[in-house]
């Protein structure tokens with residue numbers, strides 16, 4: 430008689446860090462390049478295009494017309 434008590438592992442989902450997840454999938458709609466996430470400013474930056482894409486209600490707005498043009502004096506890092 431085998432008392433095989435198969436205890437299934439608790440299937441709780443560990444949600445990945447949303448910011449990192451977004452960074453993996455988000456690209457610039459213009460140059461298709463990777464974006465920089467600026468937590469403090471709450472926006473995604475495309476270095477080559479010098480555009481800042483706003484995040485509204487936690488959702489990045491990847492539209493060129495809504496993007497902020499970065500002034501030449503603004504340092505991108």
Ligand SMILES: [Zn+2]
Pocket residue numbers: 457458459460461462475476477478479
């Ligand atoms: Zn770009």
